[in-house]
Amino acid sequence: MTRSSWIAAGVLVALALAVLLVPAVAQLDQQLVDLRSANRAPSLAHPFGTDEVGRDVLLRVIYGLRVSLLIGLVAALVSVTVGAVAGLAAGVLGGAADRVIMRVVDGFNSVPHLLFGIFIVALFSPSPTAVVASVGLTHWTTAARIVRSEVLTLRARPFVDAAISGGSGRLRVVRRHFLPHLLPHIALASVLMVPHAIWHETALSFLGLGLPPHLASLGNMINDGARSLLAGNWWASLFPGLFILLPTLAISVLVQHWRDRANPRRRSELQL
Amino acid sequence: MTRALARMVLWRLAFTVPLLFAVTLGMFALAKASPFDPVRQYLGDRAVVTSPEVMAQIRANWGLDRPVAEQYLTWLGNLVQGDLGDSRSMHRPVAEVIGERLGWTLLAVSCALVLMLVVSLAVGALAAWRHDSWLDRAITGSAYANEAAPVFWTALIVMWVFAVKLQWLPPGGLTDPAATTLEAGDVLHHMILPVAVLAFSQSSWLLLFVRESLITTLREDFVLGARARGLRERTVIVRHALRSALLPFVTLLGARIPELVTGAILVETVFSWPGVASASVQAALAADFPLLAALTLLATLAVVVGNLLADGAYVIADPRVRVLGVS
Numbered sequence: 001m002t003r004s005s006w007i008a009a010g011v012l013v014a015l016a017l018a019v020l021l022v023p024a025v026a027q028l029d030q031q032l033v034d035l036r037s038a039n040r041a042p043s044l045a046h047p048f049g050t051d052e053v054g055r056d057v058l059l060r061v062i063y064g065l066r067v068s069l070l071i072g073l074v075a076a077l078v079s080v081t082v083g084a085v086a087g088l089a090a091g092v093l094g095g096a097a098d099r100v101i102m103r104v105v106d107g108f109n110s111v112p113h114l115l116f117g118i119f120i121v122a123l124f125s126p127s128p129t130a131v132v133a134s135v136g137l138t139h140w141t142t143a144a145r146i147v148r149s150e151v152l153t154l155r156a157r158p159f160v161d162a163a164i165s166g167g168s169g170r171l172r173v174v175r176r177h178f179l180p181h182l183l184p185h186i187a188l189a190s191v192l193m194v195p196h197a198i199w200h201e202t203a204l205s206f207l208g209l210g211l212p213p214h215l216a217s218l219g220n221m222i223n224d225g226a227r228s229l230l231a232g233n234w235w236a237s238l239f240p241g242l243f244i245l246l247p248t249l250a251i252s253v254l255v256q257h258w259r260d261r262a263n264p265r266r267r268s269e270l271q272l
Numbered sequence: 273m274t275r276a277l278a279r280m281v282l283w284r285l286a287f288t289v290p291l292l293f294a295v296t297l298g299m300f301a302l303a304k305a306s307p308f309d310p311v312r313q314y315l316g317d318r319a320v321v322t323s324p325e326v327m328a329q330i331r332a333n334w335g336l337d338r339p340v341a342e343q344y345l346t347w348l349g350n351l352v353q354g355d356l357g358d359s360r361s362m363h364r365p366v367a368e369v370i371g372e373r374l375g376w377t378l379l380a381v382s383c384a385l386v387l388m389l390v391v392s393l394a395v396g397a398l399a400a401w402r403h404d405s406w407l408d409r410a411i412t413g414s415a416y417a418n419e420a421a422p423v424f425w426t427a428l429i430v431m432w433v434f435a436v437k438l439q440w441l442p443p444g445g446l447t448d449p450a451a452t453t454l455e456a457g458d459v460l461h462h463m464i465l466p467v468a469v470l471a472f473s474q475s476s477w478l479l480l481f482v483r484e485s486l487i488t489t490l491r492e493d494f495v496l497g498a499r500a501r502g503l504r505e506r507t508v509i510v511r512h513a514l515r516s517a518l519l520p521f522v523t524l525l526g527a528r529i530p531e532l533v534t535g536a537i538l539v540e541t542v543f544s545w546p547g548v549a550s551a552s553v554q555a556a557l558a559a560d561f562p563l564l565a566a567l568t569l570l571a572t573l574a575v576v577v578g579n580l581l582a583d584g585a586y587v588i589a590d591p592r593v594r595v596l597g598v599s
Contacts, residue, residue: 106287107294110575112533115552115568119299122556122564123306199422203534206424207541207553226428226542230443234432241425248420 005257008250015247019066022059042235049235051221052228057239063216065243071131071217072198078136079197080190083143084182090144091151092174102148105141113138117200121209131210135200143189150185154178192255195248202244218244277587281580288576295572296351299565300344308559310360311336356566361558366566370548374570376446377547380463381536384470392475393514396482401509403487412483415476423473423535427542430469441465444543466543470535474528481524485517492516526582529575 040050048057090101108116117134124130154160154177163177198218204210205219206226213220218240225237311330315322331337335346350357356366399411418426435443442448442465447458489495490513498512499505533549540550548567555563 107291107298109530110291110572110579111295111568112530112571112575114534114537115571118537118552118556119564119568120302122559123302123308123561125307195420202422203424203538206422206538207556209553209556222422222425222428229428229432230436232432232436234429237425237428241422241429244425245417245421249417252416252420 002257004253008253008257011246011250012254015065015243015250018062019069022062023066041233048239049233051224051236052233057221057236060216060221061218061239061243064218064221064240065247067211067215067217068198068201068219068244069194069247071128071201071211072194075132075135075139075197075201076190076193078132079139080143080186080193082136083140083145083189084147084186086140087144087147088151088174088178088182091148091155092170092178098148101144105144108138108141111138114200114203117204118207118209121204126204126209126212128211131201131204134204135197139193139196139200143186143193146185146189147182150182151178154181188255188258191251195251198244199248277584280583280587284576284580284583291576292569292572293348295569296348296565297344299568300347303561303565304340306559310334310561351569357562359555359560359563361555361560361563366563369551369563370566370570373546373548373551376545377536377540377549380467380470380540380545380547381532383463383467384474385532387467387471388475388478391471392479393482395475396479397486397509397514399479399483400486400490401505403490408483412480415479418472418476419480421473422538423469424538424542426473427466427469427539430465431542434465444545446546466539466545469543470539473535473539474532477528478521478525481521482514482517485520486513489513489517523582523586526578526580526585529578530571533571533574 040046042049046056046058048061051057051060086101086105090098116138117131120134120137121130124133160173160177163173168176201210201217202219202222205217206223208223210219211217213223221240222237225233225235225240228236311327311334315327315330328337335343338346347357354367356370358364359366359369362369395411399408402408431443434441442462444462444465446462447454448462486509490509492513494516495508495513498508503512536547536549537552539545540547541553544550548570552564552567552571554560555567
């Protein structure tokens with residue numbers, strides 16, 4: 001592994017530990033409002049400063065990351081599941097079903113994702129469910145495309161012919177011969193979907209269309225911080241944003257590393 | 273060439289019309305499934321004191337008591353005839369709201385596009401030329417970081433640095449709050465930050481693409497040939513390598529319209545730029561279906577037209593497509 005992949009893995013492990021352990025051992029309450037220490041700049045007592053009602057930004061960032069990560073994971077899972085089922089159906093059934101499903105995919109892709117998400121959340125009042133639904137409904141198309149194209153190449157493989165000649169039905173071929181080959185692709189698609197889903201959650205929350213404002217989520221915190229930004233309090237929105245950037249960057253570095261390993265020719269040519 | 277182009281345009285248009293119908297149907301279905309009651313929305317606090325008879329009257333006036341299919345057909349018919357309805361949050365016709373704001377969005381987005389193209393071509397070519405140096409690593413590193421950073425956050429940080437800390441540029445809006453007339457210089461001054469942030473946020477993928485594509489092209493025989501003929505390094509890169517490396521880029525640019533729309537929504541909101549993209553957020557916050565639906569349709573149309581232009585440009589740019597036809 002290269003040095004950057006080690007750093008990326010370290011960042012992810014550290015963030016995961018922080019998200020899991022800090023709420024268990026924290027002395028302070030992240031909801032604690034302390035107006036006497038509002039809008040404090042970063043110091044030893046509050047490494048990331050305090051927000052406009054005196055809540056510790058560091059503690060809230062960790063809680064926010066927890067919420068955003070959870071929403072991101074669920075949304076990624078929903079969208080990849082929907083996409084995998086659609087892609088599998090298109091690839092296995094073929095013919096008219098394939099054409100219809102792929103036209104639906106094209107249709108969903110021609111509406112900008114964030115706008116579509118905004119549309120859904122606006123009509124179903126902001127809530128975690130609406131956010132998950134809007135991310136799931138807009139992002140399943142990527143997974144559907146990947147799964148379909150994999151199924152199409154799998155169909156031509158000799159072991160599938162052998163299984164069918166041996167009397168396997170459609171369901172058995174899918175379960176025993178397609179799914180084991182598809183799982184790595186589906187897993188990679190889900191990993192790549194998580195930062196995307198987190199981005200969407202934070203963008204919607206930032207616009208005031210995501211999670212309820214009292215909940216510590218990274219998007220809500222950036223939105224809260226934006227209000228005091230004009231007064232010069234940069235820390236309340238800078239740090240939550242950094243905690244969106246860090247995991248996203250770490251995941252993309254790791255995925256890049258994984259792809260280079262899977263495709264050594266490209267690595268030797270480009271040394272990305 | 274014209275025949276190939278015409279055939280492709282016709283083929284695409286044949287898909288566009290059903291697509292737009294499907295989008296209207298989808299939006300209408302979502303609106304009907306939504307728990308929001310447009311009449312209560314319209315009345316606001318007055319809904320508590322309004323008698324049920326009056327509310328039923330409004331409902332009838334708006335045609336909400338009709339069967340769902342009939343409501344959809346009426347709405348669609350109006351849309352086709354160019355009647356986009358009335359915005360419930362801004363209390364004005366939707367067409368008027370869009371007409372007033374579309375120009376500002378187009379101005380900002382097109383300036384951002386030009387800036388993004390120029391900067392990422394130059395910087396991407398620089399990184400490829402100095403491949404594997406510290407400069408290249410710094411450029412690609414910041415491009416990846418930029419890709420990972422949410423654009424609304426970048427916008428806020430930029431706003432803090434340039435508008436709050438340095439006070440070089442205004443933090444948002446279209447004109448000075450004290451200004452009574454629209455002056456070009458004032459608008460230009462307010463436009464710098466949103467345009468720069470939008471261009472910067474969209475530039476990293478293009479920059480990385482130019483770099484990667486150029487690195488591969490620089491290994492090709494014709495580049496070696498050009499160098500062997502003693503051409504200047506600049507001529508080799510700009511005239512020979514870059515030209516061939518940029519071929520797939522026209523299609524990529526067209527396919528990036530959705531991201532551009534997304535970026536415009538967030539950047540316009542942060543800098544309170546009075547364009548159509550920020551109007552969609554205001555419409556969403558007020559659950560203003562007519563305005564939101566019209567803006568969603570507009571964005572879909574922009575995506576479709578973007579794809580069409582990209583494919584058209586490809587036909588013109590690549591002689592192989594012209595001769596062998598569109599696959």
